[in-house]
Each structure stands twice: as C-alpha cells, then as structure tokens.
Amino acid sequence: MLINLLLSDIANACDGQLVGPDITVSEVITDTRVILPQALFVALKGARFDGHDYAVSAVQQGVVAVLCERDLSVPSYIKVADTQVAYGRLARLMRDAFSGPVVAITGSNGKTSVKDWLAQSLDDRNVLKTRANLNNQIGVPQTILSLNDHHDVAVIEAGTSFTGEIALLANIIHPDIVILTNASGSHFEGLGGLENIAIEKGCLLSGATEEALLILNADDAYFDYWCGLASGRQIWSFGFSDQATLYASELSLGAESSQALFHFKGQSVGVTVAGAGKHQIANGMAVVLALVGLGMAFEIAVEKLSQPVLVSGRLERRVTKNGALLIDDCYNASPTSVQAAIDVLVMQPVKQTWFILGALGELGSQRDDIHHQIGVYAQEQGVSHLICVGHVAGIAGKAFEAKGGCAVFCDTHADAAEKVRYLDKQNAILVKGSRSAKMETVIEALIH
Numbered sequence: 086m087l088i089n090l091l092l093s094d095i096a097n098a099c100d101g102q103l104v105g106p107d108i109t110v111s112e113v114i115t116d117t118r119v120i121l122p123q124a125l126f127v128a129l130k131g132a133r134f135d136g137h138d139y140a141v142s143a144v145q146q147g148v149v150a151v152l153c154e155r156d157l158s159v160p161s162y163i164k165v166a167d168t169q170v171a172y173g174r175l176a177r178l179m180r181d182a183f184s185g186p187v188v189a190i191t192g193s194n195g196k197t198s199v200k201d202w203l204a205q206s207l208d209d210r211n212v213l214k215t216r217a218n219l220n221n222q223i224g225v226p227q228t229i230l231s232l233n234d235h236h237d238v239a240v241i242e243a244g245t246s247f248t249g250e251i252a253l254l255a256n257i258i259h260p261d262i263v264i265l266t267n268a269s270g271s272h273f274e275g276l277g278g279l280e281n282i283a284i285e286k287g288c289l290l291s292g293a294t295e296e297a298l299l300i301l302n303a304d305d306a307y308f309d310y311w312c313g314l315a316s317g318r319q320i321w322s323f324g325f326s327d328q329a330t331l332y333a334s335e336l337s338l339g340a341e342s343s344q345a346l347f348h349f350k351g352q353s354v355g356v357t358v359a360g361a362g363k364h365q366i367a368n369g370m371a372v373v374l375a376l377v378g379l380g381m382a383f384e385i386a387v388e389k390l391s392q393p394v395l396v397s398g399r400l401e402r403r404v405t406k407n408g409a410l411l412i413d414d415c416y417n418a419s420p421t422s423v424q425a426a427i428d429v430l431v432m433q434p435v436k437q438t439w440f441i442l443g444a445l446g447e448l449g450s451q452r453d454d455i456h457h458q459i460g461v462y463a464q465e466q467g468v469s470h471l472i473c474v475g476h477v478a479g480i481a482g483k484a485f486e487a488k489g490g491c492a493v494f495c496d497t498h499a500d501a502a503e504k505v506r507y508l509d510k511q512n513a514i515l516v517k518g519s520r521s522a523k524m525e526t527v528i529e530a531l532i533h
Contacts, residue, residue, distance in 0.1 A: 087232045088182045096163045099171035105161030117143045128153040173257045176226035189258045191243040191289045192266025194422045195368045200242045202372045206389035210237040220244035255292020264300045269421035283307035290314045298378045303329035323370035340432045359393035364425040405531045409508040414517040415524040433513040437469040443518020444477035460484030474501045502530035
C-alpha cells in the first residue's frame with residue numbers, strides 16, 4: 086500500500102464510526118485466505134457470500150481491524166452504512182496520495198486491449214494496471230489499493246453493467262487521462278438503449294481531474310455529446326477522417342497486421358499496427374494519443390504499435406491438433422466485437438472459414454434481432470460455415486441459412502468441437518461468445 090492510514094482517517098473518509106483503539110493500517114484485504122501484517126479486513130457482501138461471517142476469524146488470524154456494517158466482538162472496527170461504498174472511498178484516499186498520472190479507460194469495445202497495449206508500451210516505467218477483468222466496484226478499488234511507491238503510472242480499466250456504476254468508479258479513479266473507445270450495443274439488459282450506454286460511459290469524463298486530457302473516438306455517433314461534457318478539459322480525438330486530432334489514412338489491412346499513415350499535428354508517419362482488423366488501428370491510435378499525453382514523442386509512440394498486445398482470448402491466434410488456424414476470441418462478446426472478429430476471420434489466407442458462435446448475453450429485448458444480424462453479417466462477409474451452440478446462437482444460424490450460407494446447429498460445446506476437429510491448415514476457425522456461453526470449452530477441446 087502506498088501510505089499507512091490511521092483507522093480514524095479511514096472512518097472520516099467513509100462516514101464511519103470507529104469503535105476501539107485507533108491503529109495504523111498498512112494493508113487492506115477482502116479475503117481471509119491471504120492475511121497480511123497490519124491489515125484492515127473489509128467485510129464485503131455479495132449474492133453468495135458475506136464477509137461479516139469471517140470477520141472474527143480474520144482478527145484471530147492477525148488482522149488489526151475490520152471495516153463492517155454491524156457491531157462485532159473484535160477489539161477495533163469501523164462501522165459504515167455500506168462496506169462496498171466505503172471500500173471505494175478508502176481507495177480514493179490511496180489514489181489522492183499517488184503523485185503519478187492515472188489513466189482510465191472505458192468503452193463498449195477495445196478497452197482491455199487498449200489498457201494492456203498502453204501498459205506494455207510504457208516499458209520505461211513501472212506501471213500498475215488492471216488485472217484480468219477487475220474493472221468494477223470491487224476490482225477498481227482492489228487495483229488502486231495495490232499502488233506503492235515504486236509505481237510511476239496507473240492504467241485503470243472501468244467497466245459497467247448498470248446505470249451509475251461508471252460515475253462511482255470515476256470518483257474513485259479521478260483520472261488525469263481518460264480514453265473512451267466507443268459506445269456500442271453491449272449491456273442492453275442493464276443499461277437500456279445505446280443512448281443510455283453513451284451517457285453511462287461519459288460519466289468517466291465528468292469525473293476526471295479539471296486538467297485532464299480526454300481522448301475520444303471522433304467517429305463515434307456520440308462524440309459531440311462527449312465533447313459537451315469536457316467542461317474546459319483538453320480533448321484529443323482519433324478516427325479515420327481528417328477532422329480528428331490523430332487520424333489514419335492509406336490503410337492496408339492484413340491477416341496478422343496492418344499498415345497505415347498516421348497524421349498528428351502536422352506530422353505524418355507510416356505505421357505498422359500489430360493485429361488484424363480496422364478496429365485494431367483505432368485502438369492503436371488511442372494508445373498513441375495516451376503515450377503522447379504521458380510525454381512520449383509521437384514518432385516513438387507509433388513505433389510501439391508494431392509490438393502485438395497479447396490478451397488471452399482476444400483474437401488470440403492458436404493452432405488445433407490437426408493444424409487449422411484457431412482464432413480464440415472467447416474473452417467476451419458484443420455485437421460490434423463479433424463483427425470485428427468476423428472481419429478478421431475472412432481476411433485469413435485459407436480455403437475455408439468456420440465460425441463457432443455461442444450466445445451473446447445482456448442484450449435484453451434486442452437479443453433475437455442482434456443474433457439475426459450476426460448471421461446475416463457473417464454470410465455477407467463470406468464466412469464458409471457457421472456453427473451455432475445452443476438455441477440463441479441458432480437464431481444467427483437460421484439467418485445465415487436464409488441468406489444461402491451453410492449452418493450447423495449443436496446442443497453442446499463438444500458437438501461443435503467435433504464438427505471441426507478434422508480440419509487442417511487450409512482452414513481457419515473463429516470461436517466467440519459471451520463469457521456466459523463458456524466458449525473456451527471448445528478451444529480446450531480443439532487444442533488438447
């Protein structure tokens with residue numbers, strides 16, 4: 086932890102009541118399986134657990150105090166109205182003590198790739214970044230509380246699944262640089278329509294520091310709306326027209342990388358962008374702007390894009406036991422990311438392309454229409470075969486068939502894997518679906 090804190094300071098920040106001796110805390114934990122010296126245990130509650138059940142045991146194992154919502158039979162504790170909210174306020178204390186720049190990233194698509202790409206490009210600095218998908222009300226405070234005096238910069242991902250979550254996270258992160266990649270059709274179930282998604286994402290801009298740099302997608306339909314939230318903050322934009330601060334032209338899209346000409350403030354530089362797809366060029370532009378905002382020369386920043394960003398399950402290129410190219414894009418799925426993955430699939434220099442699709446989640450009333458559109462898009466882009474796992478993905482299969490494509494309908498992951506197990510290097514297979522679809526099961530079956 087970056088600084089030590091007195092329990093009384095924590096209580097004041099969290100509108101809590103300190104009961105017992107005022108003790109110095111040097112660590113914060115939420116899991117009693119990892120007890121650290123001079124630690125405060127935060128008794129978080131979830132749908133299937135309640136940290137209060139482990140509070141007394143945590144003290145017996147060595148923690149010095151507990152942050153909780155009810156009275157406890159322990160020497161020192163801080164009683165608050167909501168431990169989750171208090172956990173965020175505690176993290177804000179740590180963020181305010183950090184003197185380095187804090188970058189926050191949100192958007193419907195691309196935020197994890199941009200986060201990892203930016204962090205790896207800052208190879209001359211000690212970077213704290215969000216691990217895996219710890220981008221919610223628990224993961225963001227957990228990440229920020231792991232700041233220490235060795236870190237030079239923090240790169241934090243902010244996700245959302247319900248209205249108001251980004252505003253809560255923005256108050257914790259209080260970023261110096263914000264990257265907003267886009268707003269597209271994901272989390273319809275929790276957020277409603279596309280306009281609500283754009284409004285929710287925009288809350289990260291409103292929660293930035295007054296001197297923050299805002300990096301926005303000039304090609305997004307809500308760009309003007311987001312600019313209206315800037316309140317005097319500096320805006321840099323990226324896109325594919327010369328209206329953007331940084332724009333790309335002369336694109337040459339390849340199966341594994343792309344070429345483009347980047348234009349920024351009177352400079353034009355040829356760029357090799359690792360990874361396939363136009364969307365990856367957009368992600369790369371966002372990364373470059375953040376690097377420049379952090380003090381790196383533009384010419385050096387664009388060179389960083391030639392190094393591929395390796396995110397497990399994000400268009401990860403693998404090989405099946407029989408030699409077919411296997412594109413693992415199982416990390417998650419939204420309608421836009423499915424289209425981008427299809428574009429990458431059909432770029433591959435093979436005889437036949439195979440798309441194994443699992444259901445997309447959190448789409449609410451638009452579920453059937455979106456899956457239908459996926460099937461149509463896959464056929465129009467020239468996918469050779471569409472394999473659907475489950476009845477929801479099957480909606481895409483029926484649309485694919487109706488357009489003249491060859492679809493296969495499977496009830497299980499094992500059935501889907503069996504359909505392509507024999508394919509050789511003349512074939513490319515894309516596997517994609519939401520986390521709830523568990524499409525990594527297909528990947529495991531094909532490589533082991």
